[in-house]
Amino acid sequence: xxxxxxxxxxxxxxxRDELTCWRVRQGGAELLVAQQGAQVLAYGRVDQPPLIWLxxxxxxxxxxxxxxxxxxxxxxxxxxxxxxxxxxxxxxxEDAAPAHGLVRGLDWQLEDVEQQDGAVTLHFTLDTRxxxxxxxxxxxxxxxRIRLDERLHLHLENHNLGxxxxxxxxxxxxxxxxxDIHRVRVEGLAGARYLDTLRDWRPETQAGALAFEGExxxxxxxxxxxxxxxxxxxxxxxxxxxxxxxxxxxxxxxIDKGARLSQFADDAWQRMLCIETARVLDDVxxxxxxxxxxxxxxxxxxxx
Ligand SMILES: O=P(O)(O)OC[C@H]1O[C@H](O)[C@H](O)[C@@H](O)[C@@H]1O
Numbered sequence: 001x002x003x004x005x006x007x008x009x010x011x012x013x014x015x016r017d018e019l020t021c022w023r024v025r026q027g028g029a030e031l032l033v034a035q036q037g038a039q040v041l042a043y044g045r046v047d048q049p050p051l052i053w054l055x056x057x058x059x060x061x062x063x064x065x066x067x068x069x070x071x072x073x074x075x076x077x078x079x080x081x082x083x084x085x086x087x088x089x090x091x092x093x094e095d096a097a098p099a100h101g102l103v104r105g106l107d108w109q110l111e112d113v114e115q116q117d118g119a120v121t122l123h124f125t126l127d128t129r130x131x132x133x134x135x136x137x138x139x140x141x142x143x144x145r146i147r148l149d150e151r152l153h154l155h156l157e158n159h160n161l162g163x164x165x166x167x168x169x170x171x172x173x174x175x176x177x178x179x180d181i182h183r184v185r186v187e188g189l190a191g192a193r194y195l196d197t198l199r200d201w202r203p204e205t206q207a208g209a210l211a212f213e214g215e216x217x218x219x220x221x222x223x224x225x226x227x228x229x230x231x232x233x234x235x236x237x238x239x240x241x242x243x244x245x246x247x248x249x250x251x252x253x254x255i256d257k258g259a260r261l262s263q264f265a266d267d268a269w270q271r272m273l274c275i276e277t278a279r280v281l282d283d284v285x286x287x288x289x290x291x292x293x294x295x296x297x298x299x300x301x302x303x304x
Pocket of ligand 1: 065078099100217218249250251261274276
């Protein structure tokens with residue numbers, strides 16, 4: 001049932017196959033968010049190509065992360081065994097740990113929808129006290145605030161409600177839509193250190209802007225607060241501004257890995273790339289007892 005307020009924002013609950021979603025329309029922008037994983041699925045301005053990419057082969061199934069949008073990776077990023085020891089130690093099982101943590105396929109609770117001053121904010125939490133995560137007996141509660149105004153802002157909060165410090169790694173795994181992977185570059189990384197996961201995690205230093213010429217899967221450190229995705233094909237610059245994060249993952253699967261991915265068309269690698277706002281490697285989060293921490297990202301586009 002849609003409901004609108006005086007400023008004209010419209011928030012509507014709807015179903016995409018097995019998933020409950022919310023669609024927000026406001027000021028010429030449209031946002032779609034799934035309750036599962038508190039996952040942003042789509043975002044853009046109605047008169048422009050989408051800013052966030054959602055796979056045309058996306059499956060909206062319970063327990064399965066949707067390919068595209070902004071999956072929340074938490075309380076670890078990627079392969080747990082590649083994480084610092086303190087992140088691994090928080091997981092109490094000998095069994096193989098799922099990639100990208102435990103919360104992408106779970107239902108988060110929508111706490112409230114706030115509409116104020118031309119902005120709409122959806123606030124999701126995952127109550128890990130009422131329903132502890134499997135093999136992760138830590139009293140840390142994540143929440144995600146998704147705010148739509150002229151821009152899109154995501155804030156991932158961690159609240160350590162327990163008596164012990166807890167170390168987590170995390171990412172807002174944003175999939176961006178691009179006109180053509182051969183016509184884009186990411187600016188802002190020059191001089192940053194990175195680990196190239198495709199070359200045995202070799203440490204490297206970025207020279208100049210990052211262009212994509214093959215499979216790319218890199219963990220960058222010392223990342224500045226502003227990165228820009230320059231898209232010559234669509235004549236725009238997408239600004240990616242982070243809050244309290246100095247690590248980022250840059251990813252494009254290219255042809256061979258793209259063919260092996262779930263919910264991913266054979267040629268989809270040409271139309272997307274990921275810039276993931278993160279806390280990984282030596283940038284992991286150490287949460288003191290009682291501590292709240294917020295990591296964020298804001299996204300918008302400007303004409304070139
Ligand atoms: O297929 P998923 O579990 O969603 O992971 C998708 C991708 O996420 C990150 O960007 C990793 O760096 C990649 O190695 C991984 O392939």
